[in-house]
Amino acid sequence: xxxxxxxxxxxxxxxxxxxxxxxxxxxxxxxxxxxxxxxxxxxxxxxxxxxxxxxxxxxxxxxxxxxxxxxxxxxxxxxxxxxxxxxxxxxxxxxxxxxxxxxxxxxxxxxxxxxxxxxxxxxxxxxxxxxxxxxxxxxxxxxxxxxxxxxxxxxxxxxxxxxxxxxxxxxxxxxxxxxxxxxxxxxxxxxxxxxxxxxxxxxxxxxxxxxxxxxxxxxxxxxxxxxxxxxxxxxxxxxxxxxxxxx
Numbered sequence: 177x178x179x180x181x182x183x184x185x186x187x188x189x190x191x192x193x194x195x196x197x198x199x200x201x202x203x204x205x206x207x208x209x210x211x212x213x214x215x216x217x218x219x220x221x222x223x224x225x226x227x228x229x230x231x232x233x234x235x236x237x238x239x240x241x242x243x244x245x246x247x248x249x250x251x252x253x254x255x256x257x258x259x260x261x262x263x264x265x266x267x268x269x270x271x272x273x274x275x276x277x278x279x280x281x282x283x284x285x286x287x288x289x290x291x292x293x294x295x296x297x298x299x300x301x302x303x304x305x306x307x308x309x310x311x312x313x314x315x316x317x318x319x320x321x322x323x324x325x326x327x328x329x330x331x332x333x334x335x336x337x338x339x340x341x342x343x344x345x346x347x348x349x350x351x352x353x354x355x356x357x358x359x360x361x362x363x364x365x366x367x368x369x370x371x372x373x374x375x376x377x378x379x380x381x382x383x384x385x386x387x388x389x390x391x392x393x394x395x396x397x398x399x400x401x402x403x404x405x406x407x408x409x410x411x412x413x414x415x416x417x418x419x420x421x422x423x
Contacts, residue, residue: 294321343366347385
């Protein structure tokens with residue numbers, strides 16, 4: 177059985193997995209066993225989909241229907257395949273991408289998608305694990321932009337970064353750990369901007385492999401901005417430079 181963004185029941189979720197539905201997360205009732213349970217766990221692992229074992233009360237809160245001990249959350253949008261997206265990207269004269277490293281709040285995610293679409297980003301790349309889901313709240317916060325900008329899920333952001341670099345796309349991470357302001361960096365050429373999580377920022381291992389690191393100037397007493405606001409500032413500086421180049 178299913179609703180607009182959920183599938184429930186072991187067999188129904190297995191069928192959804194075989195049909196390659198965009199499942200973000202699976203919740204299984206604690207204590208479940210059996211062949212279907214094992215099959216679902218194996219399928220989810222092979223697809224890189226997170227599975228959480230939770231009390232029955234949690235499942236009851238997630239749905240009003242008969243969940244049968246298993247609920248899968250389905251994204252309201254279809255994600256782009258990375259390889260196909262890279263092929264399409266080669267047809268774009270001056271690619272402009274956004275990569276999100278661990279954004280976990282759905283409202284921040286929605287606001288970022290909206291700004292990325294407004295600034296002309298050609299796509300958003302996120303990791304399969306550790307990213308906020310695209311649910312009804314995300315879509316609403318994005319004002320529908322989630323349907324207009326390609327969103328690509330990858331197993332590992334580092335591999336995606338290496339691939340982009342091999343295509344001549346400059347990778348630029350926004351981080352407070354640098355002294356270079358965004359206004360000193362050239363965003364007018366093919367580039368991918370990387371924004372980090374709300375609490376930890378861009379992962380240190382990713383900072384080591386990017387081409388450039390940039391930061392926003394801060395003059396107040398508070399040391400950091402909300403990530404969606406910071407992302408907006410960086411994206412609009414990139415757009416300003418790109419408009420200047422084309423105009």
